[in-house]
Amino acid sequence: MCGIAGILNLDGQRVDPDHLVRMAGQLRHRGPDDLSVYTDKAAGLAHTRLSIIDLASGKQPMHNEDKSLSIVFNGEIFNYIELKNDLIKKGVRFKTQSDTEVLLRLYEQKGEECVHDLNGQWAFAIWDSKKESLFLSRDRLGVRPLFYTLANGAFLFGSEIKSIFAVPSVFREIDPVALDQIFTFWVTVPPHTIFKNILELPPGHFLTVQNKQVSLKKYWALDFPPAAESVADGAATEERYASDLLDLLIDATRIRLRSDVPVGAYLSGGLDSSLITALIRKFTNARLKTFSVAFDDPEFDEGSYQNEVARFLDTDHHEVQCDYSEIAGAFPSVIWHTEKPILRTAPAPLYILSELVRNHGYRVVLTGEGADEMFGGYDIFKEAKIRTFCAAQPDSSFRPLLYRRLYPYQQAMQRQPDAYLSAFFGARPQDQNSEFFSHLPRWQMTSKLKMFFSAEVKSQIGSRDASDILRMALPPGYFAWDGFCQAQYLESAYLLPGYILSSQGDRVAMAHSVEGRFPFLDYRVVEFASRIPPSLKMKVLNEKYLLKRCAGGLVPSSISKRHKQPYRAPDGKSFFQGIRHEYVDALLSPVRIRQDGLFDPLAVERLVEKFRKGRAIGVRDNMGFVGILSAQLVVDQFVKNFGVTSSYAEYPAGTAAVCH
Incomplete structure (x- = not known):
């Protein structure tokens, strides 16, 4: 894991190395081991390194022999050994043991098509001095961040927005339309960010800058079969799906253990992280170190489940206890790293947790993110199913009972009167025609927060409807999918990369130089999961049904049978x-x-x-x-106050090696 940044002056002027040093200086938390910059004519690349693979010789920016290609790379290519062996058979020679060189050589052979061969999590940039072109790519699911802008005749990019803001000519202003999106969907709709004219490279895309033109291309997208084809066919089919899924998860975990530094795991006490921890144990004889968050407030604490799994799997377990004041105390630093408004404090305890991991000398952890999106674990999937029933049976006396079954862990919800629950979750027959049926209650509730907007912000938003922007971004096949799959897509394409993997993932982990790895987000697992019939993901109201079958015998039965309790933290x-x-x-x-x-x-x-x-x-x-x-x-x-009172920046700019 690392931090990357760069500049391409479209007018051909040589890049100022000082700007690159400033950009890299804002990314020292992502790469405390080394900071280097490279300039070549109108282009410049910057890199901060967190050494995980090939500690001795994986230095970046990395070049081919004649320096016609130069790369900066953030992330991991987990199948780099297999790719390297294939390239060696074709006569390619290597100087290092790093996955960075494999990526560079693969691009040298295949150009932009190389991204289809990659199994990993990445954001990288390659400068081709012969073609005078800059190539940027981001992984399929958006695990690793990458942002860019055009400012004063220059194309600038960076792993984090703060690296772009380090260049004095870049304007910094909140975008009211993006604020409206966050206060509706919790996230912005790519490529928008909370800042005007600062864009994110969407997941599953690459971008080329050449001849003063910027071209964006999608190379991968989450897809599902039409609803008519999403039907399970008997017990034999169920058994086959479970067996194939477990095989994929085992291999996804295996290749994510490739590292030249020790690897640990997060243990939440739920099914997903417990299963990943159990699979890790298949590949190591050493006692695995696991980490978790516990809360003083019993409404949020899952410590007893975490300890049960740790005992069952015999891990060396460590937890950090979070109280209210610690969450509030960490919150400014959390926002410095998330670089966007958030509607929950949940990233704060994870920020504190990553500090615990770092203090134990660990740089890599495997976690269970992605399972809820891919296998139907969230309550929103159950909610949509119940609302569909209630729309068809508007007079059923079972409605309030079903609504209460949705959230047994929320005490306030259990105390609400029947009329309130029916009004909040209720679905009219016409609602079922909405392409956003599953998410309507959530978004309708969140959108009411706009009552807090100033008159000026409301004026700038005008008649724009956040849902219209999202509607235009939906893929053509979306409307033929089963409603369950539509809900999965909305979670996986937007909330997953825009919040779970960023604000609760990459940003708060890399704040303390910790890399998260996610076996459930191996693209092979994701594509396989998309073909599993919805009835095997949720059987009646039993969430993650097929995944629970896979976990049988690997984790305590109390964990595999436990009702899903989403990770939450005390808020206001x-x-x-x-x-x-x-x-x-x-x-x-x-x-x-x-x-x-x-x-x-x-x-x-x-x-x-x-x-x-x-x-x-x-x-x-x-x-x-x-x-x-x-x-x-x-x-x-x-x-x-950026660059003036950076009281929440935790790492100084430092010094850099400048190469030409």
Whole structure:
């Protein structure tokens, strides 16, 4: 894992190495072991290294013999050994043992088509000095980030937006349309980011800059068979799917253990991380080190399940205990790394967890991310199924009972009257015609947070509807898919890369120089999962049914049979229990809210007062508070004080080796 950045001056002017050093300096947390930059005519590449494979000779930027090709690469190519052997058979010679050189040689042989051969998680850039072209690529699922912009005649890119902002000529401004998307979907719709004119390279895409032209091309997309073909065919079919899936997961785990440094695992206490931990144990004789988060608040704590799995699998287990004040104390640093507003505090404990991993001397962990999206684990899939029943049976007395079964772990939900539950989750027959049927309750609730927007922000959004932007991005085959698959797509294509793998994944892990690896997101597993009939992913209301079959005997039965409890953390109350945090008072004061211009000062003041007085707090109140506070932090850290008061930047710019 690393940090990458670069500049291509479209007017042909030589790149200023100082700009590259500044860009790389903002990425030292991603690569504390080395910082190097390279310039060649109008192009420049920068790299910060976190050494994991070929510790001695994997230095970047890396070049071919005549330096006609130069690469900076963030991530891992897990099948690099197989690719290298194939290239050696074709007469290609290697100087290092790194996957970076394999990627460079593969591009030398195949050009842009090389991405189809890769099994991994990556963001890389290759400068071709002969063609004077710059090639950027991002992995299929969006595990590793990559951003770019055009500013003052230059194309700039970086692993994180802060690296682009390190160039003084780049303008920094919040995009109200993107803010509207976050306060609807929790994420922006690629290529949009929260900042105007700063774009993300979407997952499964590559980009070429040549002759002053920028071209974007999709090379992979998640796909599902038409609904009529998504039907299970008896017990034999079920057995075959389970067997084939387990074989794929075993191999996906095996190749993700390739590393020249020790590998650990996250253990949440749920099925997904427990299964991955069990599969790791198949390939190592050493006692596996596992890590987890525990909470003082019993509503969120899963420590007993984590310890049960650790005992069952005999791991060397370590946990970090999080209380309210620690979450609130870490929150500014979390936003510095996520670089966007978020509606939950859940990334904060994971930020603290990655620090624990680093302090134990570990740089790599395997985790269970992706299983819920690929195998139907989230409550939103059950919710859609129940709402479909209720739309067809609007007078059924079972409706409130079914709604309560959705969220047994949410005490507030259990106390709600029947009428409230029916109104919140209720589905009219016409709702079933919506392409967003599964997500309507979530998005309708979140979109009401726009009541906190300032008049100016509302004016800039105008008549734009966030759903229209998303609707235009849907693939042509979407409308032929089963409704369950449509819900899976919305989770996998948007929330997964835009929040789970970024704000809760790459950003908070790499903040402490820790690399996460995700066997469930091996593209072979993902493509196989997309072909599994929905009835085998969720049988009646039994989520991840097929995955539970795979886990039989590998994890405790209490874990495989346990109702899914999503990872959550205390939200708004984290900021109002015990220690009073000055930044909260400062950023949410009416004067500051008015100055920054995103929110209505009176509406925010009422919300803050509600928390201070401990009145009945709902889910929307929590999301509103966290969203507003995080947006204010984004303005403070990136728009107003970037490069002036970088009080939340944890690593200095440092020094660099400059090569020409």
